[in-house]
Amino acid sequence: MIRPHGPLDGGMPAPGMFALCVLSSSSSGNCSLVAWHDRGRRRVAMIDCGLSPRKTARLMGEVGIGVEEVSDLLLTHLDSDHAHPGWWRRPPREFAATVRMDRRQMGRAERSGMLVGRRTEPFSAGEGFEIAQGCAVGTVALSHDDLGVTAFRFATDRCTLGFATDLGRVTSELTEQLREVDVLAIESNYCPRMQIESDRPEFLKRRIMDGAGHLSNQEAALAVREIAPRDHAVFLHLSRQCNSPGLVLSEHAGSDYAITVAEPDRPTRWVLTTGDRGAKRRPAPIRVEQRSLFADVGGGPA
Numbered sequence: 001m002i003r004p005h006g007p008l009d010g011g012m013p014a015p016g017m018f019a020l021c022v023l024s025s026s027s028s029g030n031c032s033l034v035a036w037h038d039r040g041r042r043r044v045a046m047i048d049c050g051l052s053p054r055k056t057a058r059l060m061g062e063v064g065i066g067v068e069e070v071s072d073l074l075l076t077h078l079d080s081d082h083a084h085p086g087w088w089r090r091p092p093r094e095f096a097a098t099v100r101m102d103r104r105q106m107g108r109a110e111r112s113g114m115l116v117g118r119r120t121e122p123f124s125a126g127e128g129f130e131i132a133q134g135c136a137v138g139t140v141a142l143s144h145d146d147l148g149v150t151a152f153r154f155a156t157d158r159c160t161l162g163f164a165t166d167l168g169r170v171t172s173e174l175t176e177q178l179r180e181v182d183v184l185a186i187e188s189n190y191c192p193r194m195q196i197e198s199d200r201p202e203f204l205k206r207r208i209m210d211g212a213g214h215l216s217n218q219e220a221a222l223a224v225r226e227i228a229p230r231d232h233a234v235f236l237h238l239s240r241q242c243n244s245p246g247l248v249l250s251e252h253a254g255s256d257y258a259i260t261v262a263e264p265d266r267p268t269r270w271v272l273t274t275g276d277r278g279a280k281r282r283p284a285p286i287r288v289e290q291r292s293l294f295a296d297v298g299g300g301p302a
Contacts, residue, residue, distance in 0.1 A: 007064025008035060008270050012042035016134075016158030020183055020271045023059040024051055025165075025236040026264030030082050031056055032185065033065060034154060034161065035270075038132045045072040045131055046097065047152065047163055048082040053090055063267050067095065072131045075101040076165055077149040078108050088114035100129070102141060102150050125150075126173075140177045143168030143212045153177050159273035162186070162227070165236045168212035170223040182273040184229035185262075187237040188221075188251075189214035194242040217243065221251035232258045232271050240264065 013019045015037045023031045029050040036043055044065055049056065057067050076082055078101070087095060096119075101109065103122045109115050123129055125141035125148075138153040144166045151164035151174055162178035165187040178184060195205055195216075207213050214237065215223070224233050235248050238261065245261045252259055260268050 011064075012037050013272060014275075016156045017275055018154055018156070018159060018161045018183070018273045020161060020163075020185060020234065020268075021063050021065075022185065022234060022236065022260075022262040022268045023056065023063070024264055024267070025262035026238065026240060027081050028264055029055070029084065030165065030237065031059075032163070033060070033063070033070075034163075035065070036132070036135055036154075036156070038135070042069065043071055043132050043135070044069045045074060046070045047074050048076055049073060049087045050080070050082040050084050052084055052086045053095070054086075059267050063270065070095070070097045073097040073099050074137070074150075074152060075099065075105065076151070076163075077102075077144060077147060078105050078112075078114075079145070079166070082166070083114070085112070085114075088112065088116075092117040098131075100131075100137075102139070102148065104141075104147050108147065138177055140164075140171075140174050142171060142174060145207075145212060151178070153181065158275040161273060162229070164223075166213075167215050168210075170215065170219060170226075175223065175226045178227045180228050180230055182230045182275070183232045183234065183271055184224065184227055184257075185234040185236055186220055186223060186227075187215050188217050188235040188243070188248045189237050190216055190239045190242040191244075191247050192216050192218070195239075198242050200241070214239075217248055217251050220248075224252070224255075224257075229257050231274055232260065234260045234262060234268065234271055236262050238262070 008019055013036055019035045021033045030048045031051050032047040034045045099118055099120045103124055106122050123139055128136055128138045130136050134156055136155050140151040142149050149166045154161040160181040162181040162184045248261055260271055262268050
């Protein structure tokens with residue numbers, strides 16, 4: 001059954017569990033939330049801030065979260081569809097989250113002025129850190145354009161959640177780090193046939209497909225089979241021009257994990273970890289309505 005879009009039931013996940021909501025995922029902007037229970041109160045981390053602050057606040061309000069609740073901002077990389085410049089024009093007192101990014105990105109961040117007055121906790125490739133007591137984050141560095149990209153693995157003593165987008169290619173380090181997470185969010189960007197037949201310039205096709213850009217539907221499906229998420233797979237960053245939800249879903253027919261496909265202008269439902277470490281269940285795949293995936297919402301192609 002498809003759970004309705006809307007606020008997190010009960011206000012927070014059960015102790016030791018995560019809840020994931022993708023607010024938006026496309027070349028026009030990427031932003032996701034991870035919520036968890038921390039000693040009686042709800043904690044929220046944001047993964048990427050590729051939407052304007054105003055749009056982010058509106059979408060967060062739709063799912064029952066306030067911007068002031070965000071304690072940590074984890075950046076996969078600094079492309080503008082993942083790090084909107086509007087956030088750095090806001091006074092730190094209006095967005096006081098600790099910014100966490102790979103040290104490789106720090107020079108670019110400092111030159112752009114995005115870190116002025118903000119608490120920043122850089123990490124080295126492959127280094128883990130804690131964002132709260134009992135909530136650890138592991139990192140994996142991967143290829144994407146010049147400075148690379150970071151994938152994350154969130155873990156408590158009861159459950160795990162993986163998040164990986166804008167991947168040039170899938171590596172054994174990534175699959176080992178994310179293997180059998182309860183919930184996996186991963187990009188499934190393009191259909192190779194549609195990409196090749198599109199009217200995009202050849203340089204852009206090469207950038208996307210040459211191993212330092214994005215994953216095709218088939219590459220994403222192979223990664224998911226290798227990682228083997230226990231409960232749920234969430235597919236991110238679909239190209240509006242060179243993909244469709246139906247093509248993504250067709251790669252996962254008969255899967256033993258539930259499926260959600262993220263959209264560019266509407267939040268997904270909250271996806272909850274279960275913490276059931278017994279035998280894998282076989283939930284019916286969940287197909288989320290894609291009413292506006294190919295709407296003209298601006299931004300560049302991907």
